[in-house]
Amino acid sequence: HKHWLAGGAKKAKPLDAGSHWFQPGGQAHDDQCVGAEPCILFIVSDGKFDFTADPKAKAPKAGKYKLSARKALKWTPLDPAQPDGMKMAVVHGDPKAGAFGMLLELPPGANAGLHSHTGDYHAVILAGAPAHWLPHEQGEGEAVAPGTYWWQPGGYDHGDRCTGDAPCVAFVWETAAMDFIPAGTKPAAAPAE
Structure with missing residues (x-):
């Protein structure tokens, strides 16, 4: 699985199972399942879940975004x-x-x-x-x-x-x-x- 903020696809690296990220609401981002196995995500949302696809989204301010690879x-x-x-x-x-x-x-x-x-x-x-x-x-x-x-x-x-x-x-x-x-x-x- 890859996860990145809008505009950051070139820097995105595959994440190991067990990796974690915090994504502030309203912040454009993207996800991609890579590899042969399905990607399983567990999402905890403290508000309304809004999934609005926008392939032309612009890179946002980073806010409180946090990504932790399993190894780290x-x-x-x-x-x-x-x-x-x-x-x-x-x-x-x-x-x-x-x-x-x-x-x-x-x-x-x-x-x-x-x-x-x-x-x-x-x-x-x-x-x-x-x-x-x-x-x-x-x-x-x-x-x-x-x-x-x-x-x-x-x-x-x-x-x-x-x-x-x-x-x-x-x-x-x-x-x-x-x-x-x-x-x-x-x-x-x-x-x-």
């Missing part, structure tokens, strides 16, 4: 005690303060077990063969393919694991600050002010 993202372990475990790269927002977007990578064989989060989240699989399941389902879910999407409501137990021999990568958009509540436990009480 800062990956950090979800659990510092397990540096080779699950990792995340925050691409939008602050996971300690509220809604945020991240790329999440699970190594082959990783299993988060049943757990919940306070807020809802949306996920799109970018690579690998992860499984997502609910407590009433038999086993620990079937592997899903890249391009699979799910919405997980907050407060409900679910499980996630990475099957196969390759890492599993997802784009995740959470609606609240990040937390992880193992099944059978209650979330910690908010500190008194």
Whole structure:
């Protein structure tokens, strides 16, 4: 996939799966799917989605445009005690303060077990063969393919694991600050002010 601001086609380079960009509203830009496989985009819009094609659009001011190639993202372990475990790269927002977007990578064989989060989240699989399941389902879910999407409501137990021999990568958009509540436990009480 290539993404560029109007007038920048000559400088556009193919992006790896898992790349991210922030595109301010009203800013002319272009996208092109390159390669043999379909390009899968997960778009989060905080307003009306307006798709107005204009091949003659002029280059705009850059504004707050941000493009982050996957190789340039800062990956950090979800659990510092397990540096080779699950990792995340925050691409939008602050996971300690509220809604945020991240790329999440699970190594082959990783299993988060049943757990919940306070807020809802949306996920799109970018690579690998992860499984997502609910407590009433038999086993620990079937592997899903890249391009699979799910919405997980907050407060409900679910499980996630990475099957196969390759890492599993997802784009995740959470609606609240990040937390992880193992099944059978209650979330910690908010500190008194």
